[in-house]
Amino acid sequence: MMMMNGEATEAELFLNCADMSVLERQRAQLNYHHLPGFFSNSSTINGGEIDDGFLASAGLDLPEIYGEVHGDARISVSPGNITNESGNSKKRKFGCVDTETKVFNEKKKMMMMDREVEVEEEEEKSKITEQSTKSIMKMKNKAKKEQNSCSNDSSKVTKDSQRTDYIHVRARRGQATDSHSIAERARREKISERMKFLQDLVPGCEKITGKAGMLDEIINYVQSLQRQVEFLSMKLATVSPRLDFNIDDIFAKEVVSAPMMNLPNSVMPPHMMVNSGYPHDMVNSGYVHFNPMQQVVTSSDPLACFNNGQSATMWDSDVQNLYSSLGV
Amino acid sequence: MQPTSSMKEEFLKKWQMGLQIYRPLIDNTSVSERRKAIKLSADVAMASLRKGTTCWSRALIQKTATEDNFLVRQMLSGIKAETLINKKLPKVMCHRKIVRRSKKILRRRQSRSAIEEVAAKARKLVKKKTQGLRNVVPGGEFMSNDVLLIQETLDYIVSLQTQVNVMRSIVDAAEAGSERTAYYLGKLKFAIEDG
Numbered sequence: 001m002m003m004m005n006g007e008a009t010e011a012e013l014f015l016n017c018a019d020m021s022v023l024e025r026q027r028a029q030l031n032y033h034h035l036p037g038f039f040s041n042s043s044t045i046n047g048g049e050i051d052d053g054f055l056a057s058a059g060l061d062l063p064e065i066y067g068e069v070h071g072d073a074r075i076s077v078s079p080g081n082i083t084n085e086s087g088n089s090k091k092r093k094f095g096c097v098d099t100e101t102k103v104f105n106e107k108k109k110m111m112m113m114d115r116e117v118e119v120e121e122e123e124e125k126s127k128i129t130e131q132s133t134k135s136i137m138k139m140k141n142k143a144k145k146e147q148n149s150c151s152n153d154s155s156k157v158t159k160d161s162q163r164t165d166y167i168h169v170r171a172r173r174g175q176a177t178d179s180h181s182i183a184e185r186a187r188r189e190k191i192s193e194r195m196k197f198l199q200d201l202v203p204g205c206e207k208i209t210g211k212a213g214m215l216d217e218i219i220n221y222v223q224s225l226q227r228q229v230e231f232l233s234m235k236l237a238t239v240s241p242r243l244d245f246n247i248d249d250i251f252a253k254e255v256v257s258a259p260m261m262n263l264p265n266s267v268m269p270p271h272m273m274v275n276s277g278y279p280h281d282m283v284n285s286g287y288v289h290f291n292p293m294q295q296v297v298t299s300s301d302p303l304a305c306f307n308n309g310q311s312a313t314m315w316d317s318d319v320q321n322l323y324s325s326l327g328v
Numbered sequence: 329m330q331p332t333s334s335m336k337e338e339f340l341k342k343w344q345m346g347l348q349i350y351r352p353l354i355d356n357t358s359v360s361e362r363r364k365a366i367k368l369s370a371d372v373a374m375a376s377l378r379k380g381t382t383c384w385s386r387a388l389i390q391k392t393a394t395e396d397n398f399l400v401r402q403m404l405s406g407i408k409a410e411t412l413i414n415k416k417l418p419k420v421m422c423h424r425k426i427v428r429r430s431k432k433i434l435r436r437r438q439s440r441s442a443i444e445e446v447a448a449k450a451r452k453l454v455k456k457k458t459q460g461l462r463n464v465v466p467g468g469e470f471m472s473n474d475v476l477l478i479q480e481t482l483d484y485i486v487s488l489q490t491q492v493n494v495m496r497s498i499v500d501a502a503e504a505g506s507e508r509t510a511y512y513l514g515k516l517k518f519a520i521e522d523g
Contacts, residue, residue, distance in 0.1 A: 187474075187475065190475050191474055191475055191478060194475065194478040194479060194482065195478065197482055198478065198481065198482060198485075200329075201329070201482065201485055201486070202485070210450075211454050211457075212450070212453045212454050212457050215454065215457035215458060215460070215461055216457060218461060218481060218485075219457065219460050219461050219464055221485065222461075222464050222465065222481070222484070222485060222488065223464055225485070225488040225489065225492055226464075226488070228492050228496075229367065229370065229371075229488070229491055229492060229495065230367065232492065232495040232496060232499055233363050233366040233367040233370060233495065234359070234363045235499050236363075236366050236495065236498065236499050236502065237359050237360075237362035237363035237365075237366055238359055239499065239502045239503055239506060240502050241357075241362075
C-alpha cells in the first residue's frame with residue numbers, strides 16, 4: 001500500500017492521494033486476507049515474504065489477486081472453513097475487502113462485502129431469496145469485471161451479475177438478514193481478523209483470547225515502545241555530544257545485509273556478537289525470542305558484517321576518527 | 329511482520345538527514361535539547377517512511393510540526409510539507425452530556441437479564457480500551473472506525489519496532505565506540521606515562 005508507491009513521486013502520490021488511498025487500501029485488504037487464508041493453520045506471517053511496508057501489495061493488480069483467491073480458495077479454504085455449519089449451509093468467502101477513506105476530501109464510507117460462495121447441492125438454490133445490497137463507490141471497471149466473472153465461476157446461483165455499483169451479499173443460514181446485522185457481522189469479522197494480526201505482532205499474547213485483554217496488551221506494548229524510544233534518545237544524547245555519530249565512516253565500509261540478533265538488554269555491542277561465534281543461522285534467523293516482553297527482534301546493523309580479523313583494525317580507525325571528532 | 333532491513337535503512341537515512349539539520353545549531357548543547365532534537369528527527373523520519381498514506385503518520389508529523397516547524401519543513405520535500413502541516417484533520421466530536429443522557433434513557437428502557445448485563449459490561453470494557461488505544465496511537469482521535477484504528481495500530485507498531493531497532497543499534501555502536509575510546513585513552517595515557 002505504501003511501498004508500492006515508492007517509485008511515484010511524492011507530488012503524484014499526493015495529488016492522487018484521494019483515489020489511490022482507496023484503492024491501496026483495497027489491495028492492502030486483499031493482501032491481508034489472501035495471505036492468512038492460505039496459511040490458515042499457522043498464525044504467523046512469514047516476515048521474509050512481505051518486503052517493504054507492512055501493507056505492501058504483493059501483486060499490483062486487483063484482478064489478479066482476486067483471481068488467485070478465487071482459484072485456490074475454493075480448494076484450500078473451503079474444507080477448513082466448514083466448522084459448525086451443516087453440510088448444506090453456505091460458506092462465507094474469504095477476502096472481504098473494506099476500505100475506509102478518511103482522506104482529505106472526506107469521501108463517504110465504502111463497504112464492500114464479499115460474496116457468499118455456495119458449495120453444496122441444488123436444493124440450496126431455492127432457499128436463496130434473501131439478498132442484501134450495499135451501495136459502494138464506483139470501483140474500477142476491470143476489478144468489477146473480474147469479480148463478476150469469478151463469482152459466476154464459483155457460485156451457480158449468484159444473482160448479482162448485473163453491473164451496478166452494488167455488491168450483493170448473501171445472508172448466512174440461521175442468522176438475521178437485515179442489512180444492519182450483516183454489516184455489523186462483517187465489521188466484527190474484520191476486527192477479529194485484524195486482532196489476529198496484532199496477536200502475531202505483539203509478543204506474549206498467544207494465550208489471550210478476549211478483545212479487552214488483547215487491547216490491553218497492545219496498549220501496553222505501544223506504550224513500552226514509545227518509552228523505549230524516549231529512553232534511547234536520551235541515552236544517545238548523553239553519549240554523543242555533537243550529534244554526529246560518525247555513521248558515515250562506519251557505514252562506508254560494508255553493506256547492510258545480514259540481520260542480526262539484538263539482545264533486549266544490549267550489553268554486548270553488535271560486532272562482538274559476531275566475534276563470539278554465535279551460530280550464524282541463529283543470528284540470521286531473527287525469530288528467536290529471548291525476552292518475550294522486551295523483544296525487538298531483527299536488527300540490521302551495518303556493524304554486523306564485521307569479520308573477526310577485520311574488526312579490530314576497523315574499530316581502531318574509527319576510534320581515531322572519534323578522537324578527532326570529540327576534540328581529544 | 330517484522331521490520332525489514334530496507335525499512336531500517338530508509339529510516340536511518342532520513343533520521344541522519346534530520347540530525348544534519350540540527351548540527352549547525354550549536355546552541356543545543358544541553359542534554360535535553362539534544363534529546364529533543366534526536367527524538368523529533370527520529371519521529372519525523374519514522375512518519376515520513378509512510379509518505380503520508382497512513383493516518384498516524386500524518387498526525388505525528390503535525391504534532392512534531394507544532395514543536396519544530398522548521399525541522400519538518402526541511403525534512404519533507406516541498407509539496408507534502410505544506411499540505412501536511414496546514415491540514416486540519418476532522419476530529420471525532422461527541423457531546424458527552426448529550427451522549428450520557430441518551431444512554432441513561434436507553435438503559436432505563438432495556439430489560440435487565442443477567443446475560444445482557446454481562447455482555448453490556450464487556451462491551452463497555454472494550455470501548456474503554458479502544459479509547460485508551462486511541463489516546464496512545466497518534467491521530468487516534470481522528471479515526472472514526474474501529475477497523476481503521478486497529479489497522480493503523482498495526483502499521484504504527486511495525487514502524488515503532490523499526491525505530492527502536494535502529495536507535496538501539498546506533499546507541500550500541502556509539503557506546504561501544506566510546507568504550508573503546510576510553511580504553512585506548514587509558515592505554516595511551518599509560519604509554520605516555522611509561523615512556
